[in-house]
Amino acid sequence: MPNPEAPRPSHSGGKRPGGKRPGGRKFVRAVLPERFRARVAAVSWRDLAxxxxxxxxxxxxLAAVAIWFLNPAPPNTLTISSGPEGSAFHKQAERYRQILAREGIRLVVLESEGSLxxxxRLRDPAAKVDVGFVLDGVSAEPADGSLVSLGSVSHQPVFMFYRGTEPITRLAQLAGKRVSIGRIGSxxxxxxxxxxxxxxxxxxxxTQLRGLEADDAVQELLDGEIDAVFxxxxxxKPxxxxxxxxxxxxHMIDLAQAEAYTRKLPSLNRLRxxxxxxxxxxxxxxxxxxxIAPNVELVARESLHPALxxxxxxxxxxxxxxRNVLQEAGEFPVARAGDFPLSxxxxxxxxxxxxxxxxxxxFWMASLFDRIVIVLLPIAVLLIPALRVLPWLYRWRIHSRIYPWYGALISLERGLLEGPAPADAERLRERLEEIELAVNRLxxxxxxxxxxxxLREHIAFVRRRLDGLGSEVDAVTE
Structure with a gap:
C-alpha cells in the first residue's frame, strides 16, 4: 500500500524539485551509473577497430607496395647522349637541358660520335644513359623491348651532289664512280x-665508296677528285x-625513285x-x-619514368x-616509331x-598527386567491396556476444521440459541467474x-516457466 503521508511529486511545469525536467541528457547523466553509460555507448570502438x-x-x-614497385617517384636527374660538340644534336640537347631545368630536372648532356x-650507350646498362637521338634505319639488331621510342622529332634529309654534265636522277647511275658516303661509324x-x-x-x-670527312669530301668534289658526295x-650545313x-x-640529285625508296626502306620519307x-x-x-630523309627518333630506355x-x-x-624549309609548324614531334616501338x-x-x-x-606537386591517384585507384577497387563487408562483420561481432546466450537459454529450457526434480529446479534457477547476470554485463x-x-524478455519468459514449475513441485510435495 502506498504511504498516504509520503510527499507527492509536483507536476507543475513538468519539473521535479530542483527545477530539473525528468528527461534529457542532463537527467540521464545524473541518474545512470557511469559504468552503465559506458556499456551503452553509441559505437563499440573496440569492435570497430x-x-x-x-x-x-x-x-x-598494398599502397606501400604500389608506391615502391608500380609508380616510384621520378628521378631529378637524366642523362642524354647527343652528338659531337657544336653539332645539331648537341645544340638541341642543350636546349632540352634548359627546358627541363625549368621543372627542376637536371639533364646531363654527353657528347658522342652520333646515332651509332x-x-x-642506350643498350649498355653500365653507360647509365637514359635517352638519346637515334637515326632511323641505323639499328642492325632487332628490337628486344629494352628500348622504346618517344616519337620522331625531325627529318634528316640526305643531300646528294655530283659533278658532270649528264643529269643523274637514279643512284644506279653512280655505279663505277668515286663517291664519298661519310666517315666510318656515322x-x-x-x-x-x-x-x-x-x-x-x-x-x-x-664503285669506290669512300669515308671522307664532310669538309674534305666537299673540297675533293670541287677539285674533281671524287664524282659524288652524300x-x-x-x-x-646551310x-x-x-x-x-x-x-x-x-648539281644536286633530284631523286626520281624517291617514292620507291620509301616503300622498300620504311625508315625513309620523301621530301620536296x-x-x-x-x-x-x-x-x-x-x-x-x-x-629522301630518315627521321630522327628520341629513343629511351623502357624504364624511363612516365612523368619524365x-x-x-x-x-x-x-x-x-x-616551321622550316622542309617541315610545317607542329609537324614534330610525332607519334611515329621506326626501329623501336612507341612507348x-x-x-x-x-x-x-x-x-x-x-x-x-x-611538376613536383603534380608528380606527387599523380602517384597518389595511380595508387589509390586499384586500392579503391578493393575498398568498395570491403566497405560492404565491414558492416556485416561489425554486426557479426556484436551478435556473437548476444546469440551464444540464446543457446544457453534453450539448453536450460529443455531441462525444464524434462520435468526436473526439485533439486534440479534449484540448479536450473541458479543457472538462469548466472545467464541473466552475464547478459546484464554485456x-x-x-x-x-x-x-x-x-534476450532479457526471453530470460524473463523462462523464469516465469521455471517459477511455475517450482509452484507445481511445491504443490505436489505438500
Whole structure:
C-alpha cells in the first residue's frame, strides 16, 4: 500500500524539485551509473577497430607496395647522349637541358660520335644513359623491348651532289664512280650503304665508296677528285649546301625513285625542296627537288619514368616544332616509331596530352598527386567491396556476444521440459541467474540494445516457466 503521508511529486511545469525536467541528457547523466553509460555507448570502438583494423593494415601494405614497385617517384636527374660538340644534336640537347631545368630536372648532356654511339650507350646498362637521338634505319639488331621510342622529332634529309654534265636522277647511275658516303661509324654511311645495296652496288667493286670527312669530301668534289658526295645532318650545313649549289659544274640529285625508296626502306620519307628556297633572287634550286630523309627518333630506355617521358616530349615540341624549309609548324614531334616501338607513355601523351595535374600544378606537386591517384585507384577497387563487408562483420561481432546466450537459454529450457526434480529446479534457477547476470554485463552499442532487451524478455519468459514449475513441485510435495 502506498504511504498516504509520503510527499507527492509536483507536476507543475513538468519539473521535479530542483527545477530539473525528468528527461534529457542532463537527467540521464545524473541518474545512470557511469559504468552503465559506458556499456551503452553509441559505437563499440573496440569492435570497430578489430573489424576494420586488418583491412586498414592490408590497404596500407598494398599502397606501400604500389608506391615502391608500380609508380616510384621520378628521378631529378637524366642523362642524354647527343652528338659531337657544336653539332645539331648537341645544340638541341642543350636546349632540352634548359627546358627541363625549368621543372627542376637536371639533364646531363654527353657528347658522342652520333646515332651509332648513342644507340650503343642506350643498350649498355653500365653507360647509365637514359635517352638519346637515334637515326632511323641505323639499328642492325632487332628490337628486344629494352628500348622504346618517344616519337620522331625531325627529318634528316640526305643531300646528294655530283659533278658532270649528264643529269643523274637514279643512284644506279653512280655505279663505277668515286663517291664519298661519310666517315666510318656515322649514320650517313650506314644509310648510304643501304641505298647502294638496294641498287646492287656493294663496297669493294668498281664503285669506290669512300669515308671522307664532310669538309674534305666537299673540297675533293670541287677539285674533281671524287664524282659524288652524300651529305646529311651536321655535314649538310646551310653554308655547305649553298657553296655546292653555287659552284659551277656541281648539281644536286633530284631523286626520281624517291617514292620507291620509301616503300622498300620504311625508315625513309620523301621530301620536296621547293624551287628558290635556298636563294630566291637567283632561284636556287631552279626547280622543285625531291629528296629522301630518315627521321630522327628520341629513343629511351623502357624504364624511363612516365612523368619524365611527358617532359621530354614537351621539350621536343618546343625545340623541334617550328616551321622550316622542309617541315610545317607542329609537324614534330610525332607519334611515329621506326626501329623501336612507341612507348605506351608516349602513345598516351600524343593521344590525350598532359594529365590534369601536370597542366595545373608544378611538376613536383603534380608528380606527387599523380602517384597518389595511380595508387589509390586499384586500392579503391578493393575498398568498395570491403566497405560492404565491414558492416556485416561489425554486426557479426556484436551478435556473437548476444546469440551464444540464446543457446544457453534453450539448453536450460529443455531441462525444464524434462520435468526436473526439485533439486534440479534449484540448479536450473541458479543457472538462469548466472545467464541473466552475464547478459546484464554485456557491452552492446545502442544500435543493438533492442536485441539485448529481447534476450532479457526471453530470460524473463523462462523464469516465469521455471517459477511455475517450482509452484507445481511445491504443490505436489505438500
Amino acid at each position: 578489430l573489424t576494420a583494423g586488418p583491412f586498414v593494415l592490408l590497404f596500407a601494405v 654511339e648513342n644507340l650503343s 649514320g650517313a654511311r650506314v644509310l648510304a650503304l643501304a641505298l647502294f645495296k638496294a641498287n646492287g652496288i656493294e663496297p669493294g667493286h668498281d 651529305l646529311m645532318g651536321d655535314s649538310a 653554308e655547305t649546301i649553298r657553296r655546292l649549289l653555287f659552284a659551277p659544274g656541281i 625542296l621547293p624551287m628558290g628556297s635556298i636563294d630566291l633572287a637567283q632561284n636556287i634550286p631552279q626547280a622543285d627537288t625531291t629528296l 617521358s611527358d617532359l621530354l616530349i614537351e621539350a621536343a615540341r618546343e625545340v623541334h616544332g617550328r 605506351d607513355d608516349a602513345a598516351r601523351y600524343y593521344k590525350y596530352g598532359k594529365g590534369f595535374f601536370y597542366r595545373t600544378l608544378p 557491452d552492446v552499442p545502442l544500435a543493438f540494445v533492442d536485441q539485448l532487451y529481447v
